[in-house]
Amino acid sequence: MDFRTAEGRQRYDALVADAAKTVVGLDFDGVLSPIVDDPTQASIHPDGPEVLVELADQVRGIAVITGRPARQAITLGSLDEVGVTIAERGHELFLLGQYGNERWSSGTRRVVSPRPPRGLGSFMSELPQMLRRHDAADAFVEEKGLAVAVHTRRLPDPRAAYDRLLPVLTDAASRFGLGVEPGRLVIEVRAPGMHKGQALRTIHDELGAHGVIFAGDDLGDIEAFRAVGELRDEGAPALLICSGSEEQKALVELSDIVVDGPAGVLALLRQFARDAAAVHAPAD
Incomplete structure (x- = not known):
């Protein structure tokens, strides 16, 4: 070792x-x-x-x-x-x-x-439009019950798409009282705390x-x-x-x-x- x-x-x-x-x-x-x-x-x-x-x-x-x-x-x-x-x-x-x-x-x-956090449903209703607006409509969206995760790994330029989306989703999550968890080419939005x-x-x-x-x-x-x-x-x-x-x-x-x-x-x-x-x- x-x-x-x-x-x-x-x-x-x-x-x-x-x-x-x-x-x-x-x-x-x-x-x-x-x-x-x-x-x-x-x-x-x-x-x-x-x-x-x-x-x-x-x-x-x-x-x-x-x-x-x-x-x-x-x-x-x-x-x-x-x-x-x-x-x-x-x-x-x-x-x-x-x-x-x-x-x-x-x-x-x-x-x-x-129970799922307040605001998650409203965030998810806006998510498809946010993805289209930032050239990431084909990102894989994983609904997790208490959270939603946006994966950019399947997109043509995964890192560039991730970098475009992170500030956008962070701002939107904040508006709905939610937190953001960045990961390996994945951005997760969930309850804070x-x-x-x-x-x-x-x-x-x-x-x-x-x-x-x-x-x-x-x-x-x-x-x-x-x-x-x-x-x-x-x-x-x-x-x-x-x-x-x-x-x-x-x-x-x-x-x-x-x-x-x-x-x-x-x-x-x-x-x-x-x-x-x-x-x-x-x-x-």
């Missing part, structure tokens, strides 16, 4: 020693699932289910924290089945959807969700965890990275993993280690689980 600094290696070793008191937070897209042009066709990496089960045996808890609707991420990630296996082994898997506004766990197996950092801290505190690991890949994970930094400042052992890509470099400088996409994330987590098992194995 190639850590960016000597401190990163030390943080990893401290978490291996403290694994039973550690919570692991993971984004879905770009971390557990490869990025694809059609977000409805995403699926968990083939190694994902096995690694999550192996990791759950060693840590206090695992939380998948995603901008996707909870039920959609559960289906695409086969997390119902993974959760059953984890539960049978005496552990629990959490899924926090729509940046933490929705919640599911392998213990309850029920999604708890608030909740974010991945708050969701991660909630799970960390609920589980009585000490250490924390978080793996993310784009701007939607910035708040979670900040929350991990705050926990580190408070004395918790903490590790930040960036699932690297050519599209998004914003998290690299904040990270302890950069890996190559979901395959790299899962290889690192598998190694962590095995290192923790070896350290905590009973002596003969």
Whole structure:
């Protein structure tokens, strides 16, 4: 493993020693699932289910924290089945959807969700006209119940379209009392207030965890990275993993280690689980 600094290696070793008191937070897209042009066709990496089960045996808890609707991420990630296996082994898997506004766990197996934010319906009624006006009528619009996401990945010049739309959608969202979450060639409009950092801290505190690991890949994970930094400042052992890509470099400088996409994330987590098992194995 190639850590960016000597401190990163030390943080990893401290978490291996403290694994039973550690919570692991993971984004879905770009971390557990490869990025694809059609977000409805995403699926968990083939190694994902096995690694999550192996990791759950060693840590206090695992939380998948995603901008996707909870039920959609559960289906695409086969997390119902993974959760059953984890539960049978005496552990629990959490899924926090729509940046933490929705919640599911392998213990309850029920999604708890608030009502859609005020203003979202009015924003969506204006959205087609905004897209046509800014030469992005063919952008893929993903309605998420509590939010709407505009993907530019399928357009002829995805980056230029993204750059044109971001200030326009930000201004419109503000008029309707909504917030904007930029991502990898996607702009999400949703209720303000909740974010991945708050969701991660909630799970960390609920589980009585000490250490924390978080793996993310784009701007939607910035708040979670900040929350991990705050926990580190408070004395918790903490590790930040960036699932690297050519599209998004914003998290690299904040990270302890950069890996190559979901395959790299899962290889690192598998190694962590095995290192923790070896350290905590009973002596003969």
